[in-house]
Amino acid sequence: MVELDKYPSFITIDGGEGGTGATFQELQDGVGLPLFTALPIVSGMLEKYGIRDKVKLAASGKLVTPDKIAIALGLGADFVNIARGMMISVGCIMSQQCHMNTCPVGVATTDAKKEKALIVGEKQYRVTNYVTSLA
Incomplete structure (x- = not known):
């Protein structure tokens, strides 16, 4: 990405907390990192490579209440999905x-x-x- 100066507009981080009923139970319960663990990792990697200002981060997964949304924004999300x-x-x-x-x-x-x-x-x-x- 850096070499070609081509970046995605955004990356959506969907936590491993089983945020959808449209999949199998095994996948809901056993794949991925929790959202609040993954967000700062991804944000930090983008910062490390100097592209954090070029790529927006979306947070998704059980963000139903204002407090959870505020935490996601505080951990690096630029916006949230609230499906x-x-x-x-x-x-x-x-x-x-x-x-x-x-x-x-x-x-x-x-x-x-x-x-x-x-x-x-x-x-x-x-x-x-x-x-x-x-x-």
Whole structure:
């Protein structure tokens, strides 16, 4: 990267805490470093090679509350992904069926019948309240 002066716009660090229901349980529980361990390592490596100002770091993985987001930002993240919090705010019940297209509440499915369970007009207020609570 340094030799060619070509860098990614950002790197997303997704902790090894099992942040998705769209994978197998073995992968959720046994792969990777915890997010708060990995962030300073990656940030430090970018600094070591003098490219920290060229590459943004995103943090992802169980960042649902303002305190966790603040910790991630303090450990080197430039921005965060908050998929889990958004999913919960629209009604996700963590049934761990995302990868099977059988989400019972219509959040993670392409099944037209199951999609009807997600009533956007009702959920928009919950999403607004959640995002506002993060400020």
